[in-house]
Amino acid sequence: MTTKPYHHGNLRDSLLDAADALLAQDGAQALTLREVAKAAGVSHAAPYHHFASREQLLAAVAARAFAALATAMAAADGDRARDQGVRLMDICEVYVEFARARPAQFRLMFGPMLAQKAHYPDLKQAAESAFHVLVVAATAFDAARGPELALTGWSLAHGLANLAIDEAFTDLPIAVPAPAVLARAMAARMLGLQGGVDQ
Template structure:
């Protein structure tokens, strides 16, 4: 009896992804957290996302375009955390809570924090949405500082931002470990230093 021929296989369907851009951003976030930005490639992100090596180019012309979008999202998360802290009615405590939130965000997502303030930030004018997100975050700090002290607001904002940012980097790098002075937990230290540097005493300081 002749063997029945199997029907020919249908041609493969073209790959389709419901939300490729979002999937790539989530994958890039994961790869970034694992490896850092150095050495990260679009091929790495495509592999993590489970898509072809060419797929990222449908949404991002280059790796920097992708990283700018990741940094934009990270700035958005930072701004949200700062805005939540800024709901505190007492203006002094508001500044301290914003400082606490900044350091907490940096420590929770150190690779993203480094990316946000890496070389791409100097080119933020090339990425308008990234620029808007970065300015939104600092705007929360500036608004809170001016509400506390309209005359010295800009100076307080710059001082507070510099303090929180510098301390975040020191904590991420482990630079405070083993110092010949007592150093408390990161967030408690952030508040202690902010009270001294900004000359404010919050309701819960």
């Protein structure tokens, strides 16, 4: 296979782009340094300039996904003039939709590697930054209960996201709204606001 030239400084991003594509197509088991190099069109040795092991590559992919999630949630949280409850509902919806759009990334982000994040500083920082977006929004809604609401809302959105990407709502004997609608409704219920699915 003929390798493609790359510009200094772009190799890492090219490898992560290739890793993201492989992850979406074939799952985490496809993410080996050799396969990522092949997909990126570089030599088999090239990834070792940035990743000493497969685990470091996986951690970098997960960190980049957490950064993307944080950006998406921050965009939903961006208009601080809006009602604080609506902001939290928006964040919940964004979280669920992120998982549905990137299920393989989502599973990698919250897979076994997350428990080892102390060994991967970039992953630790990215995961904590994403959670910080939620804590700030929850604390703006209720200063005293912000951390509790953040944990509750995260657990709610995360469970709903997993059920949605596993298609657990398919063929239930009750009417189930679209995941984005259900996410907002459940967040509203948690916050004691109007907007439940039966409203």
